[in-house]
Amino acid sequence: MVLTGPSGCGKTTLCRCFNGLIPLFYGGKLEGEVVVAGCKVVEHSIYELARHVGLVFQNPENQLFALSVEKDVAFGLENLAVPRDEMRKRVDWALQITGIEDLSERPPHELSGGQQQRVAIACVLAMQPDVMILDEPTSFLDPVGAQKIFEVINELNKELGITVILVEHRLDLASKYANHVIVMDEGKVVLDGEPRGVFNSEKARLIGVGVPKATRLYQILGENGIRLGRVPVTSEEAASLLREVLKRD
Amino acid sequence: MIEVKDLCFTYPTGVEALKGITLTIDDGEFLAIMGQNGAGKTTLVKHFNGLLKPTKGEVVVDGVTTGEVSVAQLARKVGFVFQNPDHQLFCETVEEEVAFALRNFGFEENAIKKRVDWALNLLDITQYRQTSPFMLSGGERKRVALASVLAWDPQVVILDEPTIGQDHQQKEKLRQFIVQLNAQKKTVIVVTHDVEFVAECNPRVVLMTEGKILAEGPAEEILTNQKLVAQASIVPPQITQIFLGLSDFGLPTNVIDVHEARRILLDILEGAS
Amino acid sequence: MSMFEGFRFRRVSSVIHRLDPRVKFFFVCVLFVTAILFSKLPPLILLFFVPLPFVLAAGVQREWIRSMRGALFFAVIIFLFNFVFTYFSTQYPQLPSASLLERSLAMTLRFLVLVESFSVFFLTTSPDHLGLALEQSHVPYEFCFAFTTAVRFVPVLADEAQTIMDAQKARGLELERGNFLKRVRNYIPILIPLIVGAIRRSLELAEAMESRAWGASEKRTNLYVLKLKNADYLLAFGSVLMLIFAVYVWRYVPVPTLITLLRL
Numbered sequence A: 001m002v003l004t005g006p007s008g009c010g011k012t013t014l015c016r017c018f019n020g021l022i023p024l025f026y027g028g029k030l031e032g033e034v035v036v037a038g039c040k041v042v043e044h045s046i047y048e049l050a051r052h053v054g055l056v057f058q059n060p061e062n063q064l065f066a067l068s069v070e071k072d073v074a075f076g077l078e079n080l081a082v083p084r085d086e087m088r089k090r091v092d093w094a095l096q097i098t099g100i101e102d103l104s105e106r107p108p109h110e111l112s113g114g115q116q117q118r119v120a121i122a123c124v125l126a127m128q129p130d131v132m133i134l135d136e137p138t139s140f141l142d143p144v145g146a147q148k149i150f151e152v153i154n155e156l157n158k159e160l161g162i163t164v165i166l167v168e169h170r171l172d173l174a175s176k177y178a179n180h181v182i183v184m185d186e187g188k189v190v191l192d193g194e195p196r197g198v199f200n201s202e203k204a205r206l207i208g209v210g211v212p213k214a215t216r217l218y219q220i221l222g223e224n225g226i227r228l229g230r231v232p233v234t235s236e237e238a239a240s241l242l243r244e245v246l247k248r249d
Numbered sequence B: 001m002i003e004v005k006d007l008c009f010t011y012p013t014g015v016e017a018l019k020g021i022t023l024t025i026d027d028g029e030f031l032a033i034m035g036q037n038g039a040g041k042t043t044l045v046k047h048f049n050g051l052l053k054p055t056k057g058e059v060v061v062d063g064v065t066t067g068e069v070s071v072a073q074l075a076r077k078v079g080f081v082f083q084n085p086d087h088q089l090f091c092e093t094v095e096e097e098v099a100f101a102l103r104n105f106g107f108e109e110n111a112i113k114k115r116v117d118w119a120l121n122l123l124d125i126t127q128y129r130q131t132s133p134f135m136l137s138g139g140e141r142k143r144v145a146l147a148s149v150l151a152w153d154p155q156v157v158i159l160d161e162p163t164i165g166q167d168h169q170q171k172e173k174l175r176q177f178i179v180q181l182n183a184q185k186k187t188v189i190v191v192t193h194d195v196e197f198v199a200e201c202n203p204r205v206v207l208m209t210e211g212k213i214l215a216e217g218p219a220e221e222i223l224t225n226q227k228l229v230a231q232a233s234i235v236p237p238q239i240t241q242i243f244l245g246l247s248d249f250g251l252p253t254n255v256i257d258v259h260e261a262r263r264i265l266l267d268i269l270e271g272a273s
Numbered sequence C: 001m002s003m004f005e006g007f008r009f010r011r012v013s014s015v016i017h018r019l020d021p022r023v024k025f026f027f028v029c030v031l032f033v034t035a036i037l038f039s040k041l042p043p044l045i046l047l048f049f050v051p052l053p054f055v056l057a058a059g060v061q062r063e064w065i066r067s068m069r070g071a072l073f074f075a076v077i078i079f080l081f082n083f084v085f086t087y088f089s090t091q092y093p094q095l096p097s098a099s100l101l102e103r104s105l106a107m108t109l110r111f112l113v114l115v116e117s118f119s120v121f122f123l124t125t126s127p128d129h130l131g132l133a134l135e136q137s138h139v140p141y142e143f144c145f146a147f148t149t150a151v152r153f154v155p156v157l158a159d160e161a162q163t164i165m166d167a168q169k170a171r172g173l174e175l176e177r178g179n180f181l182k183r184v185r186n187y188i189p190i191l192i193p194l195i196v197g198a199i200r201r202s203l204e205l206a207e208a209m210e211s212r213a214w215g216a217s218e219k220r221t222n223l224y225v226l227k228l229k230n231a232d233y234l235l236a237f238g239s240v241l242m243l244i245f246a247v248y249v250w251r252y253v254p255v256p257t258l259i260t261l262l263r264l
Helices: A011-018 A021-025 A069-079 A084-097 A113-125 A143-160 A171-177 A195-200 A202-207 A213-223 A235-248 B041-045 B071-075 B094-104 B109-122 B138-150 B168-183 B195-201 B226-231 B238-244 B258-272 C021-037 C041-049 C052-058 C061-091 C098-123 C127-136 C141-169 C180-186 C188-211 C230-252 C258-263
Strands: A002-004 A053-056 A131-135 A163-167 A181-185 A188-193 B002-010 B016-025 B030-034 B056-061 B078-081 B156-160 B187-192 B204-209 B212-218
Touching: A002 A011, A002 A171, A011 A021, A011 A053, A011 A131, A011 A163, A021 C188, A053 A113, A053 C188, A069 A084, A069 A113, A084 A113, A084 A143, A113 A131, A113 A143, A131 A143, A143 A163, A143 A171, A171 A195, A181 A195, A181 A202, A188 A195, A188 A202, A195 A202, A195 A213, A213 A235, A213 B238, A213 B258, A235 B238, A235 B258, B002 B041, B016 B041, B016 B212, B030 B041, B030 B195, B041 B156, B041 B187, B071 B078, B071 C141, B078 B138, B094 B109, B094 B138, B109 B138, B168 B187, B168 B195, B187 B195, B195 B238, B212 B226, B238 B258, C021 C041, C021 C098, C021 C127, C021 C230, C041 C098, C041 C258, C052 C061, C052 C098, C061 C098, C098 C258, C127 C141, C141 C188, C180 C188
Parallel strands: A002 A163, A002 A181, A053 A131, A131 A163, B030 B187, B030 B204, B078 B156, B156 B187
Antiparallel strands: A181 A188, B002 B016, B002 B056, B204 B212
């Protein structure tokens, strides 16, 4: 699921409600109910929820504290007092899925932003959560680095069945993997549905959501009476839909 | 005018960041320096205000060789807005923050007051005049940093990765702002890897990879060249990708703008019927 | 500052590097205690040469020399202090005696032996190895974590300090000009963003830690474990022998001064 909305709409705050950082770490008042993986968030400590919900943050640098990659990946498991043999297996597994086995003994300072972010994902993955939330994980990465991260995240979702909540602005890169989009504005959910409907909606345009250019093209062609078969979200979709229209003529 | 002649730069750690760059930037140009992280973009622009001095070759800004003058002297002409505003903010009020550079450059009090007013107004942050910059949101802090650089009215404005973490509307405002600066005959240099943003601005693009200039030219030529784009490890704009997928229909392959795309498609479809 | 250079770890592996840090530390403590026991030159000179084979075996000669050079500065100060102070409080106004010279030299050499042994320890022990040793020695995990995290972020903070200096220089700040007071004031635009940045960073780190189950268990497990090997036992045994020998000599054997030895 992709969670998006203008800066300050509350997406980051919402993420932190899912794993207990709000209200336990930050204080404040929480009304209503948040239930994640069957647990009522307010009834559990953050470390209990950490078994079910993983959170990957925006800045790759500030999530890595150990002096080698595999020690960082093991951090969560060490906290959970997982026995050493099991821990070793899980660490190797997480490193393999994120494609960073060759970096296992490197110190974080020597890695690029994209590599660091993959380590951060491995760190969370090792704890085998049911839900993984990623708060603008590609902000500091270049487009190729960002694409690699989205591919890893997609694999986690499709191969391992982990529920993924991705907070993003770069919808052109992220939306091709999503099957659910939620748009927030000023602390409220204003759009909730599958990507095509949400990106094409009037409300998305009013709020100023940066919909993918493919969708934008669909919209402005529609203004001139050219109707494409479906609302495209990726460039491949748009190309094939345009192909049909061009062939007709 | 900024002239870069065969510039080579090696960091004290031994990393060879620039391997022979030759480039000329005329007054009033709008230039985007693009490439993946580590290509040397920021290293290159740090030579324009003297933060880095060439290991070999030279950089000449308005006739002055950068190796011979201090950063403060060059900064008068070349304003540099860093990626993270928190690396600059330290004053108790926004007003002091914006005035900081003016005081360093020796402006007199009257001039300082006028310029601070002007800069705050330009960036729409006059209401925060007496606020502590640390109390503002991320986007507002970016505007304070920008105001503090524009306050001394430099001829050249360098923006280092200005679109990181920005939402769509913020980027749109930034784009309009750059157009405004350009209209005032200022040279604007943007270091970025945000291809969609560059596609919307359509500047002159300098593509870098591994310390060298791979290619330069108008955005619609550079960003639509598949080979170059792959070599520089960036991604072509979505509109370009769409048109590349339809090249067998005889559609032009140098389109980066969504409105241009519409125009071309309408021409074809209306011409056919 | 270069005295601290010797304490910086270099990424190299050798027999010495692979020794258990706890055993190495015990050895260093034995050297420390032995140096304190003796205040005459001959045993201290011998002691100075003891860590040298370790330095050579570890291949860290260059760094070791650098740290000793840095320590020399302080050594000279210690010598002068000791010599001048003792002279004026005991022998003045006669001429200074050779035994006074020897005693001051011995004090200085003692200082150098201490720097030398700790420098060898830090040069041959990686921070993560050290952190692991601390953990296994039952130091509370919070301290071990604080230690390794601090070491991990030293290069990050150094880079950030450089970036902040660049950003402020680009606004006309001149760090090299002005009298002493002005120069100190000019560092405020560097320090404040650095400190604020460090605080923000700590908050983000804390969030990440909490999200990865910090505090979930009373007793944490560990991915790595330090196991004592033959070489470790050898060093430990050797250190104990050395300690026993040193105490015996100190207690029962009259140690000659260098002057006495030279006369013989």
